[in-house]
Amino acid sequence: MPGIAGDTAKELEFMYESDAVSSFLVIRCAGRIIEYQAGMVDNNEIDHVIPVETVRKEDANYFYYNITSQVPLSVYLKRNKLSREAFLRLILNIAACLNNAAGYLLYPSNFLMKQEFIYIDPATQDVMVVYIPAELRCEDVGTLQTLVSELLMQHINEEEFCNGNLVQRILAEVKSEAFSIRGLMALANELLYGQESRETAGLSPGPEICAKTLEENREKCKMEEKKEAEENPGTKKLSPAVAIAVLLQFVMGGAIYLCRGIIAGTGKDAAVNYAAVALIVLAIEVLIFRKLQSLKLFSIRTVGNAGPDVYGGPDALHDAGRPQMPGMLEHEKGRMQAVTEEDGDAARQRQTAPGFSQKTENLETRDTGGFVLINVNRQPGEKDIVIDRDEFIVGRLAGYVDHALHSNAVGKLHAVFVRRNGCCYVRDLNSLNGTYINGKRIESNKEILLRNNDTLRLANCEFIFSCAPGHKTDKPEKDKEAGTCMEEGLYGMTSRLAGQL
The missing domain is CATH 2.60.200.20 (Tumour Suppressor Smad4)
Known part of the structure; x- marks a missing residue:
């Protein structure tokens, strides 16, 4: 039986379902579906909006969202607090998503603005949001103003938030009777990049400001990573393994040169003698390398776009592309296999990461x-x-x-x-x-x-x-909600x- 995450006056009911390779957020909605919006979200790859598939059954609409590999914002914030800069970027990205959706004729009030249903990439702070393409009579889907206020209260005691008037300015903006998404974006831009960026944002059209803001955030992250790499030149030093390999070649080459007379006089064919010596030298070098590695004098690792670790049992993992969405045919499901998530993410992991x-x-x-x-x-x-x-x-x-x-x-x-x-x-x-x-x-x-x-x-x-x-x-007895x-x-x-x- 699907797990129920909550309900809102029986108009909305939140559940979770899974198949062999994917996890889904399922929303049961009693309201009338808005057909053109459902088509917009299902057939268009709208930036930072999770695609939805609609199923009609039991006199209600069921919306299925593939949330495989997605991290809920509520889970993320249980273990991590955002820095001032990461907080502003998060608010800016969420507001930009809502602003951009207006170009697809979607209602800002139909976005699910609750931390439990907003998903975040911890490494980049990019967000994915849920849109409900139906007529909603309740306001429990949450609002952007309430979400921002809750996030601000969770970080208000952090040291970076105590300096300046950031808290006061954001609260004044979200509680203003003249609140607008673009106004919040302009304020976040100003607090991040200065007054000039706010003036620029105020002149930009809606869909363009979203793409520009998100692209600026990504470029700034790349510049910061490049600057960090330049400040740590020690990472570019010659690997100990390479140095040992070069030294061994010199040593073995010198030994062969000193014994060239003995090698040449051992048999009739000098070329065969030298080939045999080369093989012996290669075997000796391999043994030396293994011994040094076992003593942990150096280690050999693959980084960057390294391939996935493969489980050798009957449930071995295979690369099969995009996870399956609900409603696909059975023979299509048979071709879907589990795949490893975003090779190369491990290279970006840091014990002290941006926003931590x-x-x-x-x-x-x-x-x-x-x-x-x-x-x-x-x-x-x-x-x-x-x-x-x-x-x-x-x-x-x-x-x-x-x-x-x-x-x-x-x-x-x-x-x-x-x-x-x-x-x-x-x-x-x-x-x-x-x-x-x-x-x-x-x-x-x-x-x-x-x-x-x-x-x-x-x-x-x-x-x-x-x-x-x-x-x-x-x-x-009191934990009957726990499953098997x-x-x-x-x-x-x-x-x-x-x-x-």
Whole structure:
């Protein structure tokens, strides 16, 4: 049964469903569908708006949004605080999305302006928003003004927000009776880039200012990364492995030169003798390299656009392009396989990333908790994962998670472990390659109870869940909302397809 995220006076009902490779946000709407808007969102790739497919059943409209690999803003902000600059860019990007949508005849009031349903890329601060193409009588979809106010209140005690009059100016703008999206964009531009940018923004037409603003943000991020690379010239130094290889060539070459007389007089054919010596030298160099690497005098790693780590079992990952949207034919579904997320993202990961709070964490607020993930395929230097928070996030994006896994197949924020009432639960965060318990994939956005010695797999990283004595492994009565593993091959999709038929 789909997990229900909330409802608004029975007019809107939010649920989650999953199939073999994708996760979907499902919105049940009792209002009349706006056909041309549904077509606009479904058939056009509108920047930063999640495509939607509409299914009519049970006298209601169901809107399906593919949120595979998307990170909800609410989850992101539980672990990270935005810097002043990152906060302004986020507000600017959300406002620019709404402003640009006017060119497609979409209503700003129909965007879902709640942190739970706004999705963010932690590395770039780009956002994806949800649009409901239907006549809505309720205001619980949220407004841009309310969203900005809530975000501001969450960061008001941060050091960068206490300086200047940023808080006062933004609150005055969103609470003004003459509030407009373009006015908010102009203010954010001014606070980011100065008065001149606000004047320029005020003269720009609506659709152009959106594209220009987003492009300026991306260019500024690239310039900052380039500047950081220039300030750290040590990264361009010659690799120890290359230096050792060159030195070995000189040593071996000198040895062969000194023994040239002996080599030439060993047999009738000098060329064969030299070839045999070259092979022996090559074998010796390989052995030396392996010995030095085992002593950890240097390491050899692939960075940048490195290929994905491949799981060697029966559930091996294959590249098959774009994740499938609902409503596709069965034979098309058979061709869809899990793919690794955005190769090369690992190269952009940093322990201290743009927008990550610099506030020192108080270790007294953390405890061992008694729950441990034992790494089955442990590599040198890797440790078991101790779940020492009530909400413990695991993923590959270092600096934004509590424990980073070094695999491109793992999602940026892959899963969260929740400690409650002496039990431990896991919830998949819309990951592409999924979370498996004892070989069965679990639904996204649904808490699943973990039991002692359960086998847990996050994409291609396998663990054994260990529970210390004294902790519960059975679902408490008060936690009836927690689910169990999915048994079917198509998770939650069967009922939807049956409804369509």
